[in-house]
Amino acid sequence: MNLIHGDCLKILRTLEEKSFDLVVTSPPYNLGINYSQFEDTAPRTKFLSWCKSWARQLKRVLADDGSFFLNIGATPSNPLLPHQLILALTDGKKPLFTLQNTFHWVKSISVKTTDDELLSVGHFKPINSDRYVNDCHEYVFHLTKTGSIPLDRRAAGVPYQHKSNISRWQHTGGQDLRCRGNTWFIPYQTIRYRMKDRPHPASFPPALVEQCIKLHGKGCETRLLDPFLGIGSSALAAKFQKIAHFTGIEIDQEYLASARLRLEKEAISKTSL
Template sequence: MDNLKKDYDTIVDVIVTSPPYNIGKKYHTYNDNKDRNDYLDWLFQVAKKSFAILKIDGSFFLNVGSITSDPLLPFQVAGKFILAGFVLQNTIHWIKSVSIEKEDVGIRNSSCSDGISVGHFRPINSNRFLTNLHEYIFHFTKSGDKLLDKLSIGVPYQDKTNINRWKSVTMDKRDRGNVWFISYPTIQQSRPHPATFPEKLPRLCISLHGYHKKNFLVYDPFMGIGNTALACLELGINYIGTEIDKDYIEYANEMILKKLQKDSK
């Protein structure tokens, strides 16, 4: 990131990333069990350097979670970003798994007979804590008044009568809101990275911010296996990523190459 600041001073439009959560995940080259104050101070430095390279109307989307026995950690991390100068404009809840009983589904003439249960999660062996099925996406800006392209990630109305009822509604699409259900894709082999978000997550964040394909730049300081890069390729925009693990870099480059080859056919 230090080298990035020299070359890209206040030129990054969007930063979207997910740093290590300091919860003891097994990374190849990183200790995910730092002293709490050291961890927070480290992310404070990340926040300051990110603030320096972000455009005045840029957005920083920070995905961070915690273990159920330590629910305050994400908010302490957010506090460090605010201390670095950022304004917390939106708090988005990333839901990774959800169950909705039949009587609560609410879809007219629904063929749903047993309710809905979707998504993936790892249950915890505890009689005190509930399994954590969500993480936070903190949306930081420099001023707190960044205009967003909310309908670019909008969803259809369930009740179509709302389209005619409200004068402000001109299409069958509404604000997605700040609760996003994004599941992990099912894979048959072991995951190449112990903690990474799906490609859809950065794609939604970038689209919400609003983008244009000329001279638009996205940065992920914790690129991991390259899902932010894949999202940018899908959107046709430029990206930069940094990563310290050579294995993750190699895997990311493989996925990027496959994406480029697929799109060129």
């Protein structure tokens, strides 16, 4: 694994053209999040221009059949950011990317079962407001160069609840596994101490990245890049999926140190089994 300290704009320019199959990342949201060393309050036009700059470099280093999964969230009082960003990357006479799929990362949900039992699962940050409801989801935009990149839809699939559908839908090939769809319920793991266990204000779970790896369909041969590594969730996902070729870039030395520590702890836990 190659974990690099530095500004992703500078580092990306040094990487070889078309040297990655898959990019999964979550940039700063420009919503005033309290990062350790990044000022997350730029004017919106300046922020979008900055995003287009690193996105150009991602397009350059991404293989022609590659996928770029972009995780971005919003706040109830500032709901347009994800849409403004995706338009900046896909709109105009010479768009950088084509939006091929839009996924909804659901962090918490309440559902009523067929037995009329109400289940509430997952984690969310409560909003103290009489205007807005709790925000329990974020977007994951799947971007490609052409909009026609094949995916392994069932690699990240789920079994049928009603088994009669196995034979009814021929695209499953008789297997009890269907496409999961574009709504992903992926909760955070429960932690005891925020600053110790998750010292980053906007990280995603490794399982989110694993879902993207499976869907892209190249398995352990995947060449994976995360230009905003944070505390290393994508590096852990690469390790869980046995990916040897992983590169992560992080500007904050403290976050990078946390990423290395998480990988070391994972390695120790595996060797102690």
